[in-house]
Amino acid sequence: MLKSLHKTYEFHLQGVVQGVGFRPFVYRIAKECGIFGYVRNTTEGVFILAQGTKEALEYFECALQIPPKVAKITRISKKEIKNAESFFDFSIAQSIQENALSATIPADIALCDECLEEIRNSKNRRFSYPFCSCTNCGGRYSLIHTLPYDRKNTAMAEFEMCEHCKEEYENPNSRRFHSEINCCYDCGPKLFFAENLDKFKFEEPMEDSTLCKRFGEDFLEEPLHRAVKSLKQGKILAIKGIGGYALVCNGLNAEAIATLRVRKNRPQKPFALMCKDMKMAESYVHLSALQKEILSSSVAPILLTKSKDKISLPLFEIAPNLATLGVILPYAPLHYLLFEQLDFPLIFTSANLSGEPIIKDFYRVVETLVGVCDGVLLYNRNILNSIDDSLVRTLIHNGKEEMQILRRARGFLCDIALSFKTQQDFIALGAQQKATFCLKTKNKILLSPHLGDLENVVSVENFLNTQKLFLTQYKIAPRNFVLDLHPNYAQRGFVSDIDKIQCVQHHFAHLLSNVAENAINTKVLGVIFDGTGYGETSKDSGKTGKIWGGEFFEWNPSAPLEYQRIAYFDDFSLLGGERAIKDVRRLGLSLIFESFEEEYKTLVLPLLREFSQENLEIFYTISKKVSRSAKVPCNSVGRLFDGVSALCGVCAQSSYEGEGGMVLESLALSALKSVKNKNLDMYMYTIKESVISYQGMVREICKELEWGMEVQEIALKFHNTLAEIIAEVAQDYTHIALSGGCFQNALLTQLVLEKLKNKVVYLNKEIPCNDGGISVGQAYFMNLCLTYS
Template sequence: MKVSIAAKRLEISGVVQGVGFRPFLFSLAKKYYLKGEVSNTSSGVLVIVEGPPDNIEGFTNDIYYKSPLLACVTRIESFDAELHNFSLFQIVKSRASNSRTTLISPDVTICPDCLAEMKDPCDRRYEYPFINCTNCGPRYTIIEDIPYDRPQTSMKHFKMCSDCQSEYDDPLNRRFHAQPNACPECGPQVFLTDNKGKRIDSESKEAIILAAQYLSQGRIVAVKGLGGFHLACDASSQDIVQSLRLRKARPHKPFALMAQSASHLFDHVHVSPKEKQLLESYHRPIVLLNKKNIKNNDIDGLAPGVAPFNNCLGIMLPYTPLHFLLLEKGPDVLVMTSGNRSGEPLSIENEDALDAFSHIADYFLLNNRDIYFRADDSIARIQTGKTRFIRRSRGYAPLPISLNKKMPKILGCGAGLKNTICLTRDNYVFLSQHIGDMDNVKVYDFYQTSIDHLKQLLDIQPEIIAHDMHSGYMSTDYAKAQNNVKKVAVQHHHAHAAACMAENDLDGDVIAITLDGTGYGTDGHIWGGELLVCTQKTFKRKAHLSYIKMPGGDAAVLEPWRMAASVLYQTFGNDFLSLDIPYIKEMEKEKLSFVCQMMEKNLNSPLTSSAGRLFDAVASLLCIRHKITHESQAAMELEAIADKNLINDIYGFDIVQNKNDDRDGSFEIDMMTCIRQITHDLKQSESSGRISLKFHHTLVAAFTKATLRASKETGIQKVVLSGGVFNNDIILNQMIRTLEENNLKVYTHTKVPTGDGGICLGQAVVAAALEAN
């Protein structure tokens, strides 16, 4: 009986390049006795197969369900094709196409196979710090253009030796078309210099040994990694950690750590099974883990200075071969903090790094492979059993967020702080890596480069540019400077809400609780403690924290004592200057009198409803932090001291009709009763831990009551939570619990950061909704 033969053309989309996808298809075709060919295109992968129809069907199904670990198949389009009577199945040269729709893989950790080879003295890549295969290694940071082939990467400068070329050409080898494929004979090399750039090693292996020895001896070593530089030192040495803080002018902000393995963490932090799984995932983010055995800020075996005044340590496991070698030959746990000038993007070039922080690092472990695109480490944590991002960057970007509807081509410009940008196409939103705080020219240059690079790689020319309403943001300046494209200004907190809605496939009416530090409001004031009733298209401000003054404007963000003076002035008037509390005793009376006069005369004292500023005020009232050296420091330290063993007790608060307009049905959450009662507790020498916890619970209770009132008035029972305040573990957990106890359905962020790193997604979603109508 003659077997019928069919021919199909399969166009496969998704993350299907640089992840061993074509060798996988080669083996799969062999399994199903199919002939034909496969090639990379600018749109993904093109397959032509010939064989029995049932075999082709099985082949197609297996593509979805058995693809390589790093691959992500999003679509397979199947078309009938003309029979060519192929004699075999082969992998052919990449084909150009008019459309660029392939998805780019992020950089991922070294795989177990490569790690085993690197540790094998008999292997030709023994201790080679650039070992990789199709299942691991650099991707996004070395890509110049697509299709993802070696000439389009920074590996184009390294011609493969015959052995590497043989692996690269063999479809059955796991290094088949692994674009960064290399070995000690033909690939990149590391070398060690002093902080003046003078080389002090004779060859690559000696450079690593010397660097590890210097780390063990208490020196600071700048290490060129996957997406930029780190400054590394021994995390167990308080002297060197403090020295790094002094040299880097970073007095308090926690340092990220890198541990040799998860088992090396068990003496220092609590690690749940889900946290261990996240630590060991191929994304390798920094994971926030709760400290154990905390006694006067001591952490067994680690320097207290790695994360002072904080209950968590940010720890990652090694993700490059070089990291594994340094930890194997040097200290078990290293500080691994970003290598950059203060406020500027990560350094990615050897010369720039030497210029930027030769006054910090004693030695520089450099290499001769270019980084085309910088990428900071991602930061995540497990909260309420789910992975949540503080920063979504290396290991994840530029993988898209998938939405439940098609979008026009939109550029979301992001916010002023923790900036990321996004581009949309069809039902995908492509988010960039972390760009940073948009407050200087270097970051702005990186911002523009990031937009141009993503536009080129993804072949997306935006039809709409969505940006923040704030006219002072550099991201807004960028949007306004673009010609011949529609521009949409999106209110900051509406963007927060829309981002959370989009993640959770919500498009109808929701109540949004958006709590953060700063966002420009439609009334010209600074918002940040908001209750919105909204859709993706529109919003109404239903409630907010009552306005308080920010004496000194932006200075009040850096000096929480000003916000403490503000809430005391609003509660007690000038009489607060004679209060018998530690805050008054610690502050200079002249300064307090001066800010009183500023507020009385409304001089440089803008109004704010910001929850972040309220946290600052309470932190200063408790004499925890009067001035900050990094963003959200006061709020984080206030959370850290909260005595979580106490019962759920709260202070008073008031829900009052909106003072400005009682016709629109909106209302305010007045926290001054809470401030009055905190002051009373301070007079009674109540513990700061108890006051902190009660304040946290009061804020949750106030917004829960406001939300229930809004729900009753509107009939809406879906609530979204967004804004940087929800990085606070107490607030997030308590808010979810209390709302759900009152039969409301709560939606939160799990795909993008709840803070400003997710704003660009919301901007794009709002702009798309407005365009659709």
């Protein structure tokens, strides 16, 4: 074909276009369309130089619009090149390193069906190989040291491909064409198994790749076989996954699970359950078509759903007092290989100490989990970036079942589809619990994975290391920071006095996360219910530092940096301050004292019998007379849930965040099964001068408890009362946004949606409604500040 009939274009593509088989995809469609030139990774994304006839280029450009399913193109630019040199083939060119980085770090992807078939095929050279992968699956974020996404920039750099793997890598017809983590038995990572962890001694931290070389003779032969045998014997193992180590044991063995609870000091918090396949999962939980799709997706998250009645699981050990269960399917080759020899589900929980991030290195397993696990199944490829499993659920919204992300981690992309107007870089540092940060750089909004609670040194170090990874990758040094109002949050120590700092009230940030996600551009009532948030000084809130958490905010895009506090719950006291958050009996007492005053002495309740008369009088005096240092005013709905759970005697000592509320929800769901119509009962409450009084409700609950009413009925009425309060406050609004950790409660959310069915209701779905979404709301606020300044 004559050169004069050819045109030449440069294409620049941005988004998730590295580590997802994008260059091989471009190569194949270029060949099919008769395009000459090349494609390569850059630090901005993917660059294509395409040369061909007008018709061929049109076909090529159309084909680019349908990329691999795990890719995500956010921007394509095209520019014609005059007098370009002639090309006579199409190739994948060497990646180049530029100054500015705008390519998106790809997410870790669950094992694909083709690779699964290979590891199950005894005639395939990767039969039973625990690290089988291709361009359609495998680790990405957890393995990346830097972009562009080339083998030399990943944890696979030290594993040189054998001849067979290299042949696949260079074969355009192979799905491993330019698969940067391609490997096999001959050239890739290997499994190891360790027992008697006391014999491993480390003078300093050591990566797993180095450790496996140094202590090779201390590991046992047939690692997979030994792991399977241990699990069948009821032992507890730490198993290295994609983003870190997990603690696992037989999910049918109540004794093993109870032992794990004791060793890990996790008395009540529910465990997730990894099931062998969908059939096994369906035998334990109710699954809709969408839920099955989610479980088997490339994200492969933990799905929170309702457990079935009369099942063989020891639910009293797995998810004590709860009606829901978190289930997950195998997502790594190693998981599938274990289940090839197991016929029972596995308890599947992060290997860590309570409150600390997931462990990614064997030396840390030895350092912290001696006495917790009986053995460790590991491999000699390093995890560069630890990441937890994601947690999701589904709910019915506007007549359609939809997924809602509760913990955004493995499998989800770091970039989120938000539109910010400012060109300036900044970072929002989120909240103390369920910590995340949100980085604005150029045209990208990057939300970090879930990083846990910043209440210990290890968690803070993990937060700062992950922040450093992002800042280094994108080569920025932001001078604009956004913080929560709380003066004692760990993030306060992450910035210096010379930095430009904005502070955003906690619940306003919750609301703005919803505004940002749903692109709300009209006046909206924000209903923000959570556990703890530092209050703001205003004429209607009293002194700063009150604990808020039962808020109704009006927000208007005409004044987007402001909110009006329309209504809020009346105060009660945290007797003894933060101790009341754990010992929720104190919250129950506070509700009684506020609702009955001196008449509390006439009540005959199990909760009151748990305290001596002397202690009751001391607590009552504190609640009425003593300084704020002894009683902390609070109007949090999360704490209200805790207090009611204590009144009902279903939770006394909260062993994990939200336990009281989760138990009440499960009780209410149980009561809902026997309700024959939708006219649910509710308790008395009043709303006067913006203050919502809960006292009438507490008085009725206490009387019903004295009469012997079932706590399931009380729990359902309590949920319905909260929903009715929201409906009453919202009656003059057409648009309502729900956010805050209390809306992780599926029953409360569904009751509210039902009562507001004639209004426009916005929910957090992609961005967590809990504190994991706070950084997004903060970032939206900073975007507004910089845009209008």
